[in-house]
Structures are given as structure tokens and as C-alpha cells.
Amino acid sequence: MGTTLDIKIKRANKVYHAGEMLSGVVVISSKDSVQHQGVSLTMEGTVNLQLSAKSVGVFEAFYNSVKPIQIINSTIDVLKPGKIPSGKTEVPFEFPLLVKGSKVLYETYHGVFVNIQEQSPVMTQPEEEAPSLIQ
Template identity: 55%
Template sequence: MSVSLDIRLKKADKVYYEGDNVTGFIVIQSNSDFKHDGITLIMEGSVNLQLSSKNVGIFEAFYNSVKPIQLVHMQCEVLPPGKLPADKTEIAFELPLKPKQNRELYETYHGVFINISYSLRCEMKRSFLSKDIQKSQQFLVQYKPNQNEGSKPVTFSISPSSLSLGWAGAPDFLLVGKLDSTRCSINRPLTGHLVLERCEKPIRSVEIQLVRVETCGCAEGYARDATEIQNIQIGDGDIPHNIQIPIYMIFPRLFTCPTLIKVNFKIEFEINIVIVFQDDHLVTENFPILLTREQ
């Protein structure tokens, strides 16, 4: 006898907002009648934190006591113990998406050291002679868009004298440009432009990097780790001087979320403009950005 269990959501994009009802069907298929000891549906949402291996010794007390921060937990009985017929059975469900008391919902986010995820889990209990059956289905949570609070443009000028640590033997160069806003709505691209005004050495590449900065911690201390999300080449080879090069970057779904600052964790983002010279030297200019979800 073969029994399969599936969870199908009504919304194709699987995106929900706080206060929405998560609706769908539990689909059970079997080639013969069978008994079960009850079917349960569980909605869960949590923030999972971990430290990188380089920080384990420093914050051992925190590392050993890290527990997921539970945001949502709801359980309901779909069917009491009984018997289901052969073929296909569909059971409709509807669960309200609400946080636990004294908690709030955050957007779905998949990072390296911080993960925010939401899921439905269906469990079918069977007799001791048969294996219990489980099926999970993830869904996405987003904030409702807020009013647009306006842009915060920033102009920049990169040259040997502007480098914070300096660079001995750096060629004489000047790269100027503008980011249209360092306050970025996550559903719109980051835009701007740059112009290479002069450079005495040939350039191999000009790139723009999106970096996430994840901070985990407690009273014992905080661990801060920066990791690259994506790197886009916007200039290939020895780019011509005094030509405006556009900057255009779409924020990837799931790997970014609105900037989040909480007691035990932070999720922040930065932009790096990178110039790679043909002799493999590189220059990086860093710009912290604030990600929001606005109309």
C-alpha cells in the first residue's frame, strides 16, 4: 500500500502578510483504503541564529545556548483518528498568520548566520506497524509596503587620497559618481552612475557588490560577519574615460530583506564599488544602505 501526503497553497507566489489567512489543501493519495491515528497541521515561524566557527571560542556561552526565536506556532487537528478511502482526498485548511504574544513577524530571509523562515507541517499518525507520514511546505512573509519617505542620494569621489588606509604606489586615478539613494526600497533596483575621469594604469574591471552584514550576540558580546550576496560587473576591461557608466542592481529575493535591528541580532546591507587594475591590485569604496519595503 502506497500513501502520499502533500500541502498545496492557494496562492501561487506563497507570499503572505501579517493578518492574512494562509489557505490551501492537504492532498492525500492512496491506492487502497487505510486507517490513520489522526492528522495534524502545524504552522511555524522562527529566527535561527548561529555563529561562524571563528567566533565559537570567544562566545562559547552564547554559542551553546543559541535557540531559535519562535515567532509563530499554531497547531490544529485536521482529522481525528479514522479511515480514508482509496484514491485522492482533499482537505481544505485556513490558518490566520499571527505572531505569538509579545513577538512580531519579520520578512522571510535566508542568510549565512541568520535565517528567518515560515512553514506548514502536516503530520499523519499511523499504527505502530506503519511509519508516520510528514510533509512540510514553506511560505514567504513580507511587510506591507509603507509610504515612500523619499530618496537619500549620495555622490562620491574615489582617488588615492580618499582611500581610508592609503595605498603605497597607487596609480593616479579619479572615479566619480552618484548613487541615486542609499535608502532603497527592496522591490526597486539600486541605480546610479559612475565616471572614470582619469587613470594612469589600465583597469581590468569595475564591479558593484552587495554585501550582507549579520550580527548575532547577547550580553557576553556580539559577532559581526559580512558576506557577499552578489557581484555585478558594470565595466569590463580598460573602460574609456569621461563616459557615464550606469549602476543598476536588483535586490535578490530571499537573500535580502528590509534592514532589521533587534536586541539579539541585526541584518544590515552595504554596497561596495570595486576597481580591479590589470596588475591585480584593487580599490574598494563602501556605502552602507538602508533597505525598506515602500510603495
């Protein structure tokens, strides 16, 4: 089976606003115990323009000059370096939604011309002999 990571967010369908807490658990399942150098949770949010077939001829002039705008980027430590026991381990977390500078958080949206979404990857720095736990 190896080692797997899963992120479960409480109230995943909720609209979050700047200053609120995003909470949930990181679920780690492993057949054997695993040494690690710590587990961190990183929240990255960007706004980007994405062309669709319906927008051909409308936005091409802007597309090459518009780069994704990062509106949130922060990291929290979920687990200090140590050993994760075999079986299922659930580690709770709370993540403050703090925007960069004077930026604004936008609601996740998938439209004809623009997609707005936040991504939350989990990253670890495992020992050399331990398997990588990146999802």
C-alpha cells in the first residue's frame, strides 16, 4: 500500500473570506511507520486569465501580457520532524486566510473567460531513506 496523504477540509463548500480560518485534517495512511523532517501545508491562491474556444478573437491581444496574479501565499507547519506511526493518522490544522498586501480574495469561479481557484498542496521533507510524501 505505501504511504498516502489526503486533505479533508471542514465545510469544503463554504465561501471563505479574508481573515477567516480554513480548518480541516491531514490524513496520513501508511503500512509502516515513516520518519519525516516535518509536514507543512501551503496555501497558494492566484487569479489568472484562461482562454476558451468561445473567446477566440476576443482576448488574444491581452492573453500574452496578462500573467497570473498571486493573492495569497502562506505556509503553516502541521507536524514537527519525527515519526508517523503505521496505520491512519489524522492531524488537525487551522489556516488563517491572509491576503498579500492590498490584494483581494476572490470566490472560486469557473467561467467562460476566467478561472479563479485556490490550491492547497501538502509538502513534506522526508528522510533520505523514507519515501516521498508529496501530494
